[in-house]
Amino acid sequence: MTVYIDDSTLAAYVDGELDPAQLREIDLLLAGDPRARLKVRRMRETTALLRAACAESHFQDVPDRLLALVEKRPARAANPWLRRMLAASVLLASLVGTDVVLDHVWKPENVATLDSREAMLDEIAAYHLVYARQTEHLVEVPAERREHIEAWLGSLLNRTLRVPDLSSQGLKFEGARLLAIDTYPVAQLLWSREHGDPVALCVTFGSPSNRPLDIEHHRGLNVGSWDENGYTYVVVGAITEDSVRRIAAKVDTGTGAGMGAGIGLGEVPQQG
Amino acid sequence: MVENHVRSALVPLYPRLRRFAAALTGSLAEGDDLVQHACERALTRTYQWQPGTRLDGWLYRIIQNTWADERKSARNRTQAPIEAATDTIGDDGVRRAEARITLDNVYRELCNLPEEQRAVLTLVCVDGLSYKEVAEILSIPVGTVMSRVARGRLALADRLDASGAHSGDNVLKLR
Numbered sequence: 018m019t020v021y022i023d024d025s026t027l028a029a030y031v032d033g034e035l036d037p038a039q040l041r042e043i044d045l046l047l048a049g050d051p052r053a054r055l056k057v058r059r060m061r062e063t064t065a066l067l068r069a070a071c072a073e074s075h076f077q078d079v080p081d082r083l084l085a086l087v088e089k090r091p092a093r094a095a096n097p098w099l100r101r102m103l104a105a106s107v108l109l110a111s112l113v114g115t116d117v118v119l120d121h122v123w124k125p126e127n128v129a130t131l132d133s134r135e136a137m138l139d140e141i142a143a144y145h146l147v148y149a150r151q152t153e154h155l156v157e158v159p160a161e162r163r164e165h166i167e168a169w170l171g172s173l174l175n176r177t178l179r180v181p182d183l184s185s186q187g188l189k190f191e192g193a194r195l196l197a198i199d200t201y202p203v204a205q206l207l208w209s210r211e212h213g214d215p216v217a218l219c220v221t222f223g224s225p226s227n228r229p230l231d232i233e234h235h236r237g238l239n240v241g242s243w244d245e246n247g248y249t250y251v252v253v254g255a256i257t258e259d260s261v262r263r264i265a266a267k268v269d270t271g272t273g274a275g276m277g278a279g280i281g282l283g284e285v286p287q288q289g
Numbered sequence: 290m291v292e293n294h295v296r297s298a299l300v301p302l303y304p305r306l307r308r309f310a311a312a313l314t315g316s317l318a319e320g321d322d323l324v325q326h327a328c329e330r331a332l333t334r335t336y337q338w339q340p341g342t343r344l345d346g347w348l349y350r351i352i353q354n355t356w357a358d359e360r361k362s363a364r365n366r367t368q369a370p371i372e373a374a375t376d377t378i379g380d381d382g383v384r385r386a387e388a389r390i391t392l393d394n395v396y397r398e399l400c401n402l403p404e405e406q407r408a409v410l411t412l413v414c415v416d417g418l419s420y421k422e423v424a425e426i427l428s429i430p431v432g433t434v435m436s437r438v439a440r441g442r443l444a445l446a447d448r449l450d451a452s453g454a455h456s457g458d459n460v461l462k463l464r
Contacts, residue, residue: 066395175337
């Protein structure tokens with residue numbers, strides 16, 4: 018008696034979707050079922066005809082409007098980080114009840130001609146000086162909604178995001194905001210200190226190449242940045258270099274791992 | 290950066306995107322419009338693409354979703370039946386002086402199939418995507434992909450048998 022092979026199974030057979038055991042079984046059944054063998058042949062012939070009729074060469078014409086779209090670049094300010102960050106009001110000092118004396122005057126014309134990364138870090142520092150003076154609305158989403166922050170910003174960055182526990186550094190998590198830089202989401206997490214300016218950790222999409230922690234001095238602030246697993250991390254604040262290193266060490270850069278694991282400075286993790 | 294990668298990949302991927310869009314819409318001209326709209330959308334959402342995953346699959350999904358949105362808008366505006374799209378290929382002819390496309394009988398019969406079969410056949414039989422990948426792009430179960438591929442391919446075979454040799458009428462000519 019011929020066992021009936023349904024059309025879906027025959028299609029999967031033709032398209033190589035069956036596992037080896039299933040393949041052997043269907044081969045045996047086909048040997049005794051000429052009707053099914055005919056269907057297989059028709060399916061294969063039709064597939065071959067489709068590939069010929071739909072070859073990429075028939076669809077090669079790229080219209081001018083697509084070329085224009087691809088070549089178009091959004092208008093960029095000279096300092097895109099600064100432009101974006103200035104759109105948000107970040108207020109710190111008053112929340113911790115501490116007057117912060119900032120002796121550096123922010124002047125955009127002070128930015129020298131730097132490479133793009135240095136320019137970006139300089140702009141982060143310049144903006145930090147501005148929002149550090151604010152007295153209200155330090156964050157967009159307060160720390161009480163931490164789980165929401167992690168889910169929300171993590172989904173935008175296509176990763177698991179966990180707020181580092183920096184309490185051992187004397188830092189209190191205040192909340193977060195979302196920034197946008199050239200359509201890229203930037204998760205900004207903020208911590209306050211009993212004495213001193215708040216500190217920020219920014220996470221965004223970065224270079225596919227890993228880059229160890231590097232601390233630079235911009236506008237009177239220490240700015241530590243590194244790239245790992247396709248993300249850029251930036252720690253910024255009126256803090257010592259050692260503090261930057263300790264904070265960076267607390268940041269878990271695993272895209273799927275939970276918080277607290279951290280990585281050691283100088284380690285080069287496996288790139289995914 | 291991710292945006293640059295996506296932007297630079299659009300032109301080399303364009304023939305495949307165009308092919309899929311034409312299969313969805315049943316019309317090369319509509320397919321071209323769909324690809325343009327989908328690429329515009331993609332470039333505003335490049336952060337949603339995860340490096341390391343298939344960029345073509347992500348773009349196919351955007352094309353599929355854009356088409357669904359456009360059909361919904363068109364339905365709301367004109368109340369025209371969605372099935373009208375399947376007739377477009379026969380009535381289209383030359384729509385733009387600068388782009389005259391010729392399809393052989395196979396492609397014409399493909400476009401006469403129901404939309405859901407056209408999309409699956411294009412992705413599986415022409416692009417060579419797995420059933421699982423197609424299921425993710427079209428947001429349908431793998432079993433549905435299997436049945437649509439089977440039905441669509443056999444239906445196309447029947448149509449080709451019935452239509453015989455190529456017809457010179459109502460074709461869009463490929464350069």
